[in-house]
Amino acid sequence: MADKKLMKGNEAFAEAAIRAGCDAYFGYPITPQSEVMEYLAAQQPHLRTGMVLLQAESEVAAINMVYGAAGTGKKVMTSSSSPGISLKQEGISYLAGSQLPCLILNVMRGGPGLGTIQPSQSDYFQATKGGGHGDYRMIVLAPASVQEMADFVKLGFELAFKYRNPVMMLSDGIIGQMMEKVEMFEQMPRATEFDQRWVTTGKTPDRERNVITSLDLDPARHERHNQKLQAKYQLMRENEVRFETIACDDAEYLFVAYGSSARICQKSVKLAREKGIKAGLLRPITLFPFPYDEIDRLTKQLKGILTVELSAGQMIEDVKLATEGRVKVALHNRMGGMVPSPEEVLDALITHFSI
């Protein structure tokens, strides 16, 4: 039974969490993602599926509750927005170092500092390059619709458990707040089926004690641990790259944009084609791993790339890495909660490449 509803992105995420069989959510209110916990509270998930819902005393406490709960092998998650995600960075580093699966949603708002409650994409570096201390990566999924706010919950948990690693959904204030039609997947059982030999359940005589830790004072052993983590991140690079291309087959100019920026560029492609400009759009769905190879492949046919971001230009560095200087890469950006129109983006393309 297809269950179609008109929902906010944040609400779709919350409903999807319950349906994906999430075991526990720990959070702290922050605009523009407070609807996640509000929706969950109204749904009384402890009655619907037995899911734990707890409002923590801080973002720091919330991510550490996630750490504790993830160690039990359950499907756990948290959500926040930029300043709150900054507070969670230490916890995320511990989760990655201890190889614990979990799902973290960042509904980005403008920074730096307290910044603004308006949408932004200025946490790209933080999400894709580490964020916390130490060498670690997370798979970063970038939803561009309310539908994907729901679908990526299911996908996110699958990937988190596949790699025993935190997965981040990097959304923004537009996707979180806007309402769209969404088709909900059916309720999944809450029981998690995976290798649970590593989790803390209480030591039984038939096995060694299980310890969840990121600490190792022996440098040689700790280097091996780091190498193991890096090998895992390499596997992610090889197997988990996801992207969408629109009108790229004959494209001479390429927009590269993710999330809400990609939605704007979709319209810009249409406007460009009406003017006879052969423009296409590449939308990275995973920001880590980044679709370097696809951009590399397209570079051969392109006259120019315009990266469109709601930041000072962060993803553009990865686009430039992919093109290795073979084609001009320009940036059109807005900051501080401002959003470009499709016409503005097209004008920027025409100006930058003197079309």
Add this chain to the structure above:
Amino acid sequence: MYMEAYNKILEEIIREENLVYKKTALMTDKPLSYCPGCGHGVAHRVIMEVIDEMGIQAETIGVAPVGCSVLAYEFMNIDMQQASHGRAPAVATGIKRCWPEKYVFTYQGDGDLAAIGTAETIHACNRGENIAIFFINNGIYGMTGGQMAPTTLPGMRSSTTPYGRDVALMGNPLKMTELVAMLPGTYFVARHSVHTPLAVRKFKKAARMAFENQKLKKGVSFIEVVSNCNSGWKMTPNDANKWMEANMFPFFPPGDIKINGEMVAKAEKSE
């Protein structure tokens, strides 16, 4: 020749019927990393003995802190999770909420619990999480080399208060245990020590209660262990214990503070 005779005497002494004490199997064989004279080893053993005697190893999850006891999981033969500095009560909350029928405890020092983790401690206690919190208070940051802790006494020397803690400059020491006893979410709050056989027996009785209480689901059991840090205090183990009795106990008096959710009247307090 000497060794032969020695071994023979050992063989005669070490027999099952002569044994009066046996190390619990819940302590691993790894040599403790603590300084000789430190209270951590005794506190570890007592908690492990309680879990052993209750037969709940298969249902118990411990949370190790940051500090001298950061490697507690190397010595405690149970499932454990390492927490980041101060966050043990939040980590324990996450575990307990997912395994409400299991036994969950944290083991934390004074810097961990009463400075960087104050918010997590107070809120876990106030929510009434059904966990046990063991709070080892030696008035100093031991691992990092003896800096001032939130529980360093007025006038007490540390590496960051080399002329003694000046309350006018550094503020007051914090009585966390009295503070959490006032919260509705704590069910059992007590202060103990592990420096004499009698004190160890009292602490063990309290530790047992802290685990038994988890079956009742009536809130946090919180036990402070006033302990020494002879290395950090720059004293011999014996002098450190004497100093602790003379100086720490008047400020952090041992005894029950709250039992079965009721505050213990001051006149009834022991010691």
